[in-house]
Amino acid sequence: MRNLQTTSVAPVAKDMPLAGKIPVVSPLARVKDLNVQFRSRDATVHAVNGVSFDLMPRDVLCIIGESGSGKSVTMKSMMRLLPPKKTVMTGEIEVNGHKVLDLSERQIRHLRGAEISMIFQEPMTALDPVYTIGRQITEAIRAHEPVTTSEARRRALELLELVRIPSAVSRLDAYPHELSGGLRQRAMIAVALSCKPKLLLADEPTTALDATVQIQVLVLLRQLQDELGMGVIFVTHDIGVAAQIADKIAVMYAGEIVEFGSARDVLVNPAHPYTRAMLASTVHGQARDADLPVIPGDPADLRRLVAGCRFAPRCGVSKSLCLERAPSLVGVAAHHDAACHLINSLT
Amino acid sequence: MIGYIIKRMLYIIPVCLGVTAVCFALMYLAPGDPAQALLPPDATPEDAAYLLRLYGFDQPVWVQYGRWVLRAASGDLGVSLQSQRPVFREVMSALGNTAVLSAGAVLLAFVLAFILGTVAAYNIGSRIDQASTTLSITGVSVPNYWLGIVLVIVFAVELGWLPAAGMGSAGSDSFSLTDWAQLRYAILPIITMSVLPLGIIMRSVRASVAEALGQESIQLLRAKGLPPYAILTHAVKNAFPQILAVMGLQFGFLVGGSILVETIFNWPGTGFLLGKAILTRDVPLLQGTILVLSISFVIINLVVDVLQSIFDPRVRRT
Numbered sequence: 001m002r003n004l005q006t007t008s009v010a011p012v013a014k015d016m017p018l019a020g021k022i023p024v025v026s027p028l029a030r031v032k033d034l035n036v037q038f039r040s041r042d043a044t045v046h047a048v049n050g051v052s053f054d055l056m057p058r059d060v061l062c063i064i065g066e067s068g069s070g071k072s073v074t075m076k077s078m079m080r081l082l083p084p085k086k087t088v089m090t091g092e093i094e095v096n097g098h099k100v101l102d103l104s105e106r107q108i109r110h111l112r113g114a115e116i117s118m119i120f121q122e123p124m125t126a127l128d129p130v131y132t133i134g135r136q137i138t139e140a141i142r143a144h145e146p147v148t149t150s151e152a153r154r155r156a157l158e159l160l161e162l163v164r165i166p167s168a169v170s171r172l173d174a175y176p177h178e179l180s181g182g183l184r185q186r187a188m189i190a191v192a193l194s195c196k197p198k199l200l201l202a203d204e205p206t207t208a209l210d211a212t213v214q215i216q217v218l219v220l221l222r223q224l225q226d227e228l229g230m231g232v233i234f235v236t237h238d239i240g241v242a243a244q245i246a247d248k249i250a251v252m253y254a255g256e257i258v259e260f261g262s263a264r265d266v267l268v269n270p271a272h273p274y275t276r277a278m279l280a281s282t283v284h285g286q287a288r289d290a291d292l293p294v295i296p297g298d299p300a301d302l303r304r305l306v307a308g309c310r311f312a313p314r315c316g317v318s319k320s321l322c323l324e325r326a327p328s329l330v331g332v333a334a335h336h337d338a339a340c341h342l343i344n345s346l347t
Numbered sequence: 348m349i350g351y352i353i354k355r356m357l358y359i360i361p362v363c364l365g366v367t368a369v370c371f372a373l374m375y376l377a378p379g380d381p382a383q384a385l386l387p388p389d390a391t392p393e394d395a396a397y398l399l400r401l402y403g404f405d406q407p408v409w410v411q412y413g414r415w416v417l418r419a420a421s422g423d424l425g426v427s428l429q430s431q432r433p434v435f436r437e438v439m440s441a442l443g444n445t446a447v448l449s450a451g452a453v454l455l456a457f458v459l460a461f462i463l464g465t466v467a468a469y470n471i472g473s474r475i476d477q478a479s480t481t482l483s484i485t486g487v488s489v490p491n492y493w494l495g496i497v498l499v500i501v502f503a504v505e506l507g508w509l510p511a512a513g514m515g516s517a518g519s520d521s522f523s524l525t526d527w528a529q530l531r532y533a534i535l536p537i538i539t540m541s542v543l544p545l546g547i548i549m550r551s552v553r554a555s556v557a558e559a560l561g562q563e564s565i566q567l568l569r570a571k572g573l574p575p576y577a578i579l580t581h582a583v584k585n586a587f588p589q590i591l592a593v594m595g596l597q598f599g600f601l602v603g604g605s606i607l608v609e610t611i612f613n614w615p616g617t618g619f620l621l622g623k624a625i626l627t628r629d630v631p632l633l634q635g636t637i638l639v640l641s642i643s644f645v646i647i648n649l650v651v652d653v654l655q656s657i658f659d660p661r662v663r664r665t
Contacts, residue, residue, distance in 0.1 A: 081569055113572035120570075125563040130584050130659055140571040175660040191571065 027054040027094075028231040029078065029199055034091035036070070036077050036255075043303040047073040049255040050091075055248075057198070060225060060232040062246035062263070064239060064278075068299050070255035071235045075201045078233070079116050080108050096198050114144040117192035121204040123184035127176040133160070133187045134172030140194040159190040164220060182213035186220065193224065200225070202234045206241055218244050239282055243267055251275045254300035254310035260329065261336030271338035273318075274311045309341070317342055348656065351663050355652050359645055366641040367419065370634045371412050424635035429627050434635035437620065442602075442639060444514065445609070445616030449601035451537035456545040457594055464552025469579060471557055479549060486546025492607040495539040499611070502535060509534055512613040536612040540605060544597035551593040555586035588659040595651030599644040 036048035048070040055061050063071040076082050078093055080100060093100040096115050100108065120126035128136060137159055138152035147155070153172070160168035163186040176184055185205060192200060202221065206214040222245055225232050236242055242249055246263040251272065259272040270276045277295045286292070297314035300306070306313065312322040321341050329337040386395060399405045403414060418424075424434035460483075467479040503511035510532050559565070559582040568578045602617070609619040617640060624633040656662040 079570060081566060109572045109574065111572070112570055118567075118570040120563060120567060122563065126567045128564045128568070128581055128585065129661060131581070139573065139577070143572050143574070143577070177661050188567070191567070194571075 025056060028057040028059070028096060029055040029233075030092070030094040031074070031078070032092040032094075034074065034077065034093060035089070036073050036082070037088045038082075038086050039088060040086065045302045046305050047255055047302060048077065049305070051252075051255070051257055052091075053250055053257065053260060055199070055231050055233060057231055058225070058229050059247050060222070060234060060245055061248045061250060062234045062236060062242040063250045063252055064236055064242050065252035066237060066278075066299055068302065069252040070302075071237075071252050072203055073255075074252070075118075075203060075233055075235050078199075078201060079112055079118055081112075081118070110144065113140050113192075113197070114195045115197055116199045116201065117195070117197035118201040118203065119185075119188050119192045119205045122208045123181065123188045124176065124208075127184060127188060127191075129176055132173050132175055133179070133190075136187075137191050137194050140191055144195050155194070156190075159194055160187070162193065162224070163187070163190045165190070181209055182216060185209060185213075185217050189217075189221065189224070193228065196228060198230060200230045200232045202232060204236050204238075205234075207236070207238065214241070215244075221245065239267070239279065251278070254305070255302060256310065256339065257329065258311065258340070259338040261332070261338075265333065265336040269333075269336075271332040271336065271343055272311075272340050273315045273342075275338075277316070309339075348663055351656055352653055355649060359649060362645050363642060364416075366638060366645070367416050368412070370638045370641070371415055373634050373637070374630055375408075419635075419638060424638065425631035427632040428629045429623075429632070434632050435639075437632065438617070438635050438639045441615060441617045441620040441636070442643070444614060445602060445618065447533055448536050448540055448609075448614065448616060449598065451533060452541035452601055453544065453594075453598045455537060456541040456548055456597070459541075460545050460548035460552055461590070464549040465556050465579070465583060467549075467553045468556035468560060468582075476553075479553070483546040483549040483553075486542045486549070488546075489542060491539050491543055491605065492611055494542060495535070495608055495611040498535050498539060511535075512611070514614055532612075536608055536614055539608050539612075540601060544601065548590070548593055548597060552586070552590050555589040556582050559583070559585040584658065588655040588662065591651055591655055591658065595647055599647045602643050602647065603640050 031054075032052050034048055034051045035046075038045040038047055051070070051074055053061070063074065065071045073082065077087075077089055078095060078100060080089075080103075082089070089101055091101070095111070098107075098111055098115070100111070103111065127133075131139075134153060134156050137156035138149070141147060141152045141155055142149075156172060157168055160171055165171050165183055165186050171179065171183070171187070176187070179187060185208075189205075205221070206217050209217060218241060221232070221234075224230070232245075234242070234245055243263065249259075249261065249263050249266040250257045251259040251266065251274065253274050259266055259270065259275045261271075266275060267279070270279055274295075277293070280293050281295060283292065295314055300310045300313075306323075308321075308323040308325055309315070309318065309327050312318040315322065319342065325341070327339045327341045329339045330343065332338050332343055386398060403411055406414075422435050424438065426432065427434050427437055430437065463479040463482070467476040470476050499511045502509045514529070514532050560579075562585070564585075565578060565582065568581055573581075603621075606618040606622040608614075609616045610622060613619075617636060620632070621636050621640075623629070624636055652662075
């Protein structure tokens with residue numbers, strides 16, 4: 001195995017500007033037929049079922065879907081953060097040339113935080129309350145690079161400035177509870193960027209923030225993504241957020257990708273009945289007193305998956321075929337796929 | 348930080364006043380008036396009246412209380428009715444003797460409980476976890492007076508490795524930590540006294556470290572690529588303020604001495620003294636002992652609070 005040689009930062013920065021100029025670019029991350037199951041004594045939960053996608057360098061992919069659709073699980077499995085004893089993962093995950101599922105525990109540790117980083121939903125609980133912000137950044141740097149304490153601290157300061165935290169010097173010695181929600185989320189982004197990762201995984205990073213702060217953090221993430229040339233996978237259930245930041249969108253339902261395409265295609269010309277129903281149930285200039293349409297029924301029970309299309313029981317247009325045979329992703333247009341038997345008959 | 352400590356120290360004043368009030372009230376909880384307890388049954392009413400005046404018992408209660416507090420503050424806790432020696436000196440020497448046992452027991456319990464509890468929390472559900480759970484339940488359940496007797500039978504009577512009771516050279520009531528010949532006497536009582544706090548602290552270490560390991564911040568640490576020992580360090584540091592609180596309480600209880608253990612080992616500590624004061628109805632001695640022990644408890648809690656604020660920055664803010 002010739003893994004894990006590219007943990008240092010310098011070559012990354014040099015390579016990235018070239019990436020756009022080379023005509024054929026290989027994907028930064030590739031997920032192939034990923035299945036994730038959580039096993040307990042009572043039940044097996046089929047959280048992710050045959051998910052495949054490619055993420056090109058510098059692309060922002062938004063995974064959207066309701067709670068329990070497997071979006072977070074997909075993302076966490078790319079870093080192998082799920083509890084190993086209870087989780088069964090099959091399929092292939094390749095990030096920056098590393099086959100994530102084949103790595104040893106030690107090897108995956110060198111990847112985490114260095115080449116793949118993650119930011120979480122709730123910065124208040126995700127940051128360690130008894131360590132200073134500076135310490136939480138420097139320990140991430142020092143876990144991957146042999147730098148001195150003062151050098152690590154200097155870089156931590158740069159990172160806080162990078163994420164536009166005002167009076168960064170004093171914030172280095174601040175504890176998480178001493179910062180506002182928006183600043184805490186910026187601090188967590190700084191932690192995630194400490195080793196200039198190539199792939200940033202973001203698990204609903206703006207959900208816990210106020211609406212105004214949400215926009216600021218989204219803009220910041222987009223800028224940083226561009227500056228650092230990162231690929232980003234962004235999980236959210238907020239379609240507005242996805243519209244703001246995404247290049248590509250994957251819609252997940254019951255652990256499967258049901259629609260995949262450019263953000264514009266998916267949001268403007270949704271093909272899958274689920275995507276359509278979801279878009280219809282958002283606020284977009286209806287009359288004030290009009291009720292929002294909702295998707296009837298309950299989310300799929302991941303302990304007992306139904307045969308056929310998993311959305312069929314809740315789908316307004318399903319036919320008997322849908323209950324019998326599971327649809328696979330087929331092209332709706334160029335680079336726009338959906339998994340539905342009725343794509344061609346829907347208008 | 349300094350401000351927090353000063354504020355915390357100011358809180359001690361009302362607590363101490365409350366403690367003195369309760370101790371003072373002890374005098375009146377005993378049936379009969381205090382002079383009766385001092386006088387022989389055949390004393391004349393004139394003698395009784397003289398005595399009441401002498402001790403100030405004829406004054407209003409709050410004057411008596413004020414005087415008593417002022418004298419106590421200057422270290423004068425009166426004279427023991429039995430030994431006729433100053434209560435303060437008796438209590439302090441007993442406290443010193445108990446401190447040897449409680450410090451030893453606490454150190455032993457803390458170190459073992461901390462290591463075992465952390466290991467158990469890191470490997471929840473494993474054999475190690477089950478074994479340490481068994482050990483801690485045993486520790487909490489075994490009556491320490493029974494354990495003390497068993498230890499004496501095994502190590503003193505049967506094996507003859509360690510002395511059965513006492514505190515060293517005959518008649519000695521002070522303790523030297525550097526003298527091994529004397530230190531040997533402390534080993535069995537220390538082990539006996541450490542078992543209960545060991546069980547309690549181990550359970551709380553296990554619970555709080557396991558809780559810290561389940562927090563979302565641990566996920567972020569894993570996502571940063573930290574090795575397991577670094578993650579465990581984070582968890583322990585998060586759990587530490589909670590553990591510290593339990594440790595402080597246990598230490599406080601131990602300083603109060605154990606009447607049973609100190610009686611079994613014939614150790615002239617605070618528990619022993621307290622027992623003696625109760626059995627002989629020596630009210631000044633009882634008052635003084637309770638006062639000194641209560642204040643020790645308050646001080647230990649102060650130290651714990653200050654330590655907590657060092658480990659947990661969130662405490663400082665309040």
